[in-house]
Amino acid sequence: MTKQGDKLAGVDIEQLRQQLRTESDPKSIKRLTTALLYADGMSPYEIERVLGIHHQTVYDWLDVVAERDLDALGDAPHPPNASKLTPEQWEHLTAVLNAPPTEAGYDEPAWTPELVHHYITETFDVEYSLAHMYRVLARAGLSRQTARPRHYKADPEKQRRYRAELKKSGRR
Numbered sequence: 001m002t003k004q005g006d007k008l009a010g011v012d013i014e015q016l017r018q019q020l021r022t023e024s025d026p027k028s029i030k031r032l033t034t035a036l037l038y039a040d041g042m043s044p045y046e047i048e049r050v051l052g053i054h055h056q057t058v059y060d061w062l063d064v065v066a067e068r069d070l071d072a073l074g075d076a077p078h079p080p081n082a083s084k085l086t087p088e089q090w091e092h093l094t095a096v097l098n099a100p101p102t103e104a105g106y107d108e109p110a111w112t113p114e115l116v117h118h119y120i121t122e123t124f125d126v127e128y129s130l131a132h133m134y135r136v137l138a139r140a141g142l143s144r145q146t147a148r149p150r151h152y153k154a155d156p157e158k159q160r161r162y163r164a165e166l167k168k169s170g171r172r
Helices: 013-022 026-039 044-051 055-067 087-097 113-124 133-139 156-168
Strands: none
Touching: 013 026, 026 044, 026 055, 044 055, 087 113, 087 133, 113 133
16 A cells, blocks of 8 residues: 555656646536645545545546546547458358358258357357347348247137237227
């Protein structure tokens, strides 16, 4: 644990105040405000109590203020994730997914995330998580649909009559 004020050693406090007057990025404003409160003698725990920002976040932000140029206090840019499939492979996959799985050699009535995962792994030798398959299906313009379950004790005749009565009453 550092002594009070040591986190901002070497940082010009007047420059922080000047930057706060001209800053427009909300995240940078929070970081500058936090740093100024700390410089004025408040501990990260007191800042947490006053601003509602967790004390560990306060410590992290103080590090950001101390390490970065004051013009770059917002979030650092994140590089985009590169797609594992080429545009041509995506085009091929979209065409395959918009056809029934039987045309791709599977004995299934519809594409499931598990089946898409298997197809991508086998065809393109690319590994995605099973959870990502929902995004793959959405990108291909599909959604996962399942049959509405029926209770095993449900009487089909009563259900049929109920639906007939529902239609007569004008609903649906």
